[in-house]
Amino acid sequence: MSHVFPRHCHVTLPTTVAGDGCYLIDKDGKRYFDGSGGAAVSCLGHSNARVIKAIQDQAGKLAFAHTGFFTTEPAEALADLLIENAPGDLDRVYLVSGGSEAVESAIKLARQYFVELGQPERRHIIARRQSYHGNTLGALSAGGNALRREKFAPMLVEMSHIAPCYEYAERPNDESLEAYGQRVANDLETEIQRLGPESVIAFMAEPVVGATLGAVPAVPGYFKRVREICDQHGILLILDEVMCGMGRTGHLFAHEAEDIKADIVCIAKGLGAGYQPIGAMLCTSHIYDTIKNGSGFFQHGHTYLGHPIAAAAGVAVVREMLDNNLINQVKLRGKFLANALEAKFGDHPNIGDLRGRGLFRGIEIVADKKTKTPFSPGLAISAKFKKAVLAEGLICYPGSGTRDGKHGDHILLAPPFIATEEQLTEMVEMLSRALEATLPK
Numbered sequence: 001m002s003h004v005f006p007r008h009c010h011v012t013l014p015t016t017v018a019g020d021g022c023y024l025i026d027k028d029g030k031r032y033f034d035g036s037g038g039a040a041v042s043c044l045g046h047s048n049a050r051v052i053k054a055i056q057d058q059a060g061k062l063a064f065a066h067t068g069f070f071t072t073e074p075a076e077a078l079a080d081l082l083i084e085n086a087p088g089d090l091d092r093v094y095l096v097s098g099g100s101e102a103v104e105s106a107i108k109l110a111r112q113y114f115v116e117l118g119q120p121e122r123r124h125i126i127a128r129r130q131s132y133h134g135n136t137l138g139a140l141s142a143g144g145n146a147l148r149r150e151k152f153a154p155m156l157v158e159m160s161h162i163a164p165c166y167e168y169a170e171r172p173n174d175e176s177l178e179a180y181g182q183r184v185a186n187d188l189e190t191e192i193q194r195l196g197p198e199s200v201i202a203f204m205a206e207p208v209v210g211a212t213l214g215a216v217p218a219v220p221g222y223f224k225r226v227r228e229i230c231d232q233h234g235i236l237l238i239l240d241e242v243m244c245g246m247g248r249t250g251h252l253f254a255h256e257a258e259d260i261k262a263d264i265v266c267i268a269k270g271l272g273a274g275y276q277p278i279g280a281m282l283c284t285s286h287i288y289d290t291i292k293n294g295s296g297f298f299q300h301g302h303t304y305l306g307h308p309i310a311a312a313a314g315v316a317v318v319r320e321m322l323d324n325n326l327i328n329q330v331k332l333r334g335k336f337l338a339n340a341l342e343a344k345f346g347d348h349p350n351i352g353d354l355r356g357r358g359l360f361r362g363i364e365i366v367a368d369k370k371t372k373t374p375f376s377p378g379l380a381i382s383a384k385f386k387k388a389v390l391a392e393g394l395i396c397y398p399g400s401g402t403r404d405g406k407h408g409d410h411i412l413l414a415p416p417f418i419a420t421e422e423q424l425t426e427m428v429e430m431l432s433r434a435l436e437a438t439l440p441k
């Protein structure tokens with residue numbers, strides 16, 4: 001009997017024993033193409049020599065030093081590298097152990113910033129429905145994924161949730177993309193007015209919505225309008241790039257595609273590429289200096305802040321991306337994958353939408369393509385698809401909840417940046433066979 005507390009208590013999972021490039025290998029020798037990097041984590045595949053060596057070298061030098069006493073070379077190097085390559089005015093890096101920690105840090109930093117400014121009445125965070133920002137209680141409160149929130153609802157912090165920017169499902173046919181984007185962005189203004197502008201801290205959003213909707217970018221102009229509204233009211237813009245950041249969309253930072261500046265950005269997953277648990281929160285020097293010149297201390301922290309081995313892995317991951325021009329490769333391979341998906345599923349009666357950016361792609365499965373009606377939740381399409389696709393030897397990330405958090409099915413794809421065109425073509429074939437095995441006859 002296994003004593004590991006698994007994610008799904010009733011499912012017996014294969015035991016994976018090795019990683020080889022884009023593949024995971026289980027103990028029976030079966031190979032699985034990692035088409036989603038777990039959940040957009042393994043961007044460099046599973047056996048990157050440079051990252052492995054960086055971890056080994058750092059472990060041999062210094063495994064841990066508490067950030068209350070020391071900074072370390074790898075933490076400094078990673079912060080420098082991120083800031084050199086970050087857009088806008090991002091200037092300080094807070095290194096944590098994962099995505100939820102990065103989001104919690106962002107929420108608390110944003111609040112403390114206003115306390116230091118002498119505006120303690122600011123306490124509201126506005127986020128979006130159909131979003132996911134992590135599983136710790138603060139991050140879960142910000143997220144709008146109904147299913148993930150449900151069991152913990154009475155314990156969550158009160159936060160506002162406005163409409164997502166999800167044009168496939170929510171834009172009326174007679175409204176232009178631009179008009180739709182402006183209208184849903186203006187929901188932010190309405191909510192700020194309802195709460196009272198002087199009581200709002202920040203707006204938080206994923207530039208490309210990951211786990212909940214399946215690789216949904218905003219329509220053009222949406223984030224520009226959001227930025228304008230935040231500026232009008234002196235409200236911070238927090239971008240959660242935990243899943244879509246670090247090259248995944250063909251930009252090191254996903255919001256580069258929107259041509260806007262963020263006040264705080266959260267990253268994780270691709271930063272450690274799965275080799276080490278690491279995340280980061282980046283903020284502007286204005287926010288940092290406000291705290292420095294105020295109480296001088298960010299009232300937050302975790303034991304493993306700036307962990308040297310994790311930071312050394314992060315440096316190797318980012319250098320590997322930059323030195324090998326992998327981000328441009330993501331753009332090219334992303335186009336190739338988008339075309340292959342379009343060719344295979346564009347006319348499929350149960351594929352409603354194909355979307356995404358770079359190597360971050362979503363496929364929405366529907367019962368009726370014309371009316372965009374999802375399958376009934378009782379059919380458990382996503383769960384069945386996950387089983388069928390695993391049997392094919394493919395790992396992807398199916399999700400259910402694209403409509404109201406409880407209803408609607410999608411598949412999220414996030415293959416390694418090193419995947420070849422042949423491997424991506426084979427992945428599409430495996431997806432197609434698994435889909436036919438899943439759909440009701």
Ligand code: PMP
Nearest residue numbers: 098099100132133134210242243
């Ligand atoms: N934010 C986003 C956008 C995410 O996709 C996730 C993880 N799926 C998180 C936060 C939480 O990250 P972690 O699981 O590393 O805590």
